Amino acid sequence: MIPRTAADIAVTVDVVALTVRNQRLQVLLVERMLDPFRGCWALPGGFVLADESLEDAARRELEEETGVQPGLLPGQKRDDGAQASLSLIPHKSAAMGGHLEQLRTYGPLHRDPRGPVLSVAYLALAPAFDVPSAGGDAAEVAWHDVAKVLGDKAAQPAQASARTASQTPVSTQRFTPSQPQLAFDHAQILADGVERARAKIEYSPLATAFCPPEFTIAELREVYEAVWGAPIDARNFHRKAVGTPGFLEATGSSRAQAVGRPAALYRRAPGTDVTDGVLNPPLMRSR
Incomplete structure (x- = not known):
């Protein structure tokens, strides 16, 4: 029963x-x-x-x-x-x-x-x-x-x-x-x-919930690609991610990479909830 x-x-x-x-x-x-x-x-x-x-x-x-x-x-x-x-x-x-x-x-x-x-x-x-x-x-x-x-x-x-x-x-x-x-x-x-x-990662910082407290833009992009199941143009994503107010904040630190320059580290912008609609216009996935 x-x-x-x-x-x-x-x-x-x-x-x-x-x-x-x-x-x-x-x-x-x-x-x-x-x-x-x-x-x-x-x-x-x-x-x-x-x-x-x-x-x-x-x-x-x-x-x-x-x-x-x-x-x-x-x-x-x-x-x-x-x-x-x-x-x-x-x-x-x-x-x-x-x-x-x-x-x-x-x-x-x-x-x-x-x-x-x-x-x-x-x-x-x-x-x-x-x-x-x-x-x-x-x-x-x-x-x-x-x-x-x-x-x-x-x-x-x-x-x-x-x-x-x-x-x-x-x-x-x-x-x-x-x-x-x-x-x-x-x-x-x-x-x-x-x-x-x-749907929610199109317009909110919800994708950062998949990340550790500090992460690189490439790591955040990999989250979007995994959730959406499709590749994303790296340059356009970087421009959108770092240029949107209330989305991310640079920590001032960087992480060494296997190849190339150290990658800058970011965190979700302080005072922003993971469900806030800060990405306007939104990031659009392939339909």
Whole structure:
């Protein structure tokens, strides 16, 4: 039996945790230990407890199943209005920044063979880091290339799909790890999260959430290329990035390169939130 709310509908959270590793956009997935979809890959998540907020549930499930420890960033608001937000911090590691926002809700019908389940999905972005061992009801945890998981779906938002998750019956088919297709409607949730990230980095500094506190313009450009899945003209990107007020700030430091001159280091402009619309006109991806 699954837990029920007063309306006889269970509530869960699912987390689309994205990072850029080896110049590829990757998503954090867990292998399910329990039925339904035992042995299949899925987004980290689980049922919301009676005494916790949705964001607290997202942070708890992420930590329990993947070993990624949520931390709080000052100056941002949680669901309950507190001045905090999610920072993705590996166990036994220093804070690495990051960003969490609510994506959308899914269901409650035709998502779970056990009954009606409403899922509140969150999008989490963070710099690349290694993942500790799995925990909770996850048998394994690993990073997977988004392009491999979603294929052509990676470029399509939910509204472009001919059939939505709510119209598609839930299947109990199992998939091999070499082709990591997802349990429940998590492929649709992942596609929506990827599209949200792709759209927001056009006009906001959200791409810096994938970077360490200080980064080069080339490193930031690689984030855009990985998220969009397409190359970007280096000169035009450099001109736009350093010439847009409120986007980046030069640190005054540089990093030695294997070839050529040391590269200047930048950070997100102080006082600018990662979702502020500072890029106007926006950076445009290939459609």
